[in-house]
Amino acid sequence: MSISEHSRRAMRAPVLAMLLAALAVEPALSQGRSASSAVDLARAADSLQPGEWVWAPEIALFGPVLIYVNLSDQRATVYRNGVRIGVSTISSGKPGHETPTGVFTILQKDARHHSTTYNNAPMFYMERLTWDGVALHAGGLPGFPESHGCVHLPLQFARLLYGATDFSVTVVIAGDAARHVGAVPAGVVAPFAAVGRPVEPLPLNVPWRWTPEQAADGPTTVIVSNPSYEHLLFLRC
DSSP, rough: OOOOHHHHHHHHHHHHHHHHHHHSSSSSOEEEEESSHHHHHHHHHHTOOOOOEOOOGGGOOOEEEEEETTTTEEEEEEEEEEEEEEEEEOBBTTSOOOOOOOEEOOEEEOOOOOEEETTOOOOEEEEEOOOSSOOOEEOOOOOOOOOSSSSSEEEHHHHHHHHHOOOEEEEEEEEEEEOOOOOOOOSSSBBOOOTTTBBBOOTTTTOOOOOGGGGSOEEEEEOOTTTTOOOOEEEOO
């Protein structure tokens, strides 16, 4: 064998090992969906099964990225410039190893990371959130919380997310995995009043409505509705 051929085989070995390990942690049903608009993405996100995801970065090409992980419905949502560009099923920490909630910043990135705690386990496309071992990375997705505290993502979604983030990205983790609520419909915009009922859109012949007496104090939120309503809503609750 020539030296050059030996070198090429040596270079291919780590890549082959990475692919084999990825197959070991990635369920066969894992697959992605594409979307061409915010409405398409919302429809796809509503019916995601364990291991599935939807990714549509062309909806918002520029702007800051924020990742929101909802432990209650085992979903991760990616926003860029305030617009949702991706949604994925996840698997968070199992009982005794619960994923912590809070606001985090990506501290470290390593596409070929292996655990120093759990028998050198592969954690591809790892994005570290805490120095004591909590991270986003590719991992098993059985449809329920089963990690040791990390947030498991589908392999290809983890790869795409890895390419869209940097160390300025904020990750918000909220909810309660012990109170699993199932998939939450992810409409484009769904404003709700303080009592929990949806805010009714204006009739076509009414240009505006102003009722500040319904909430005398509290923070004010401004919501711009989807194109089908074309309304600007102010909520105070």
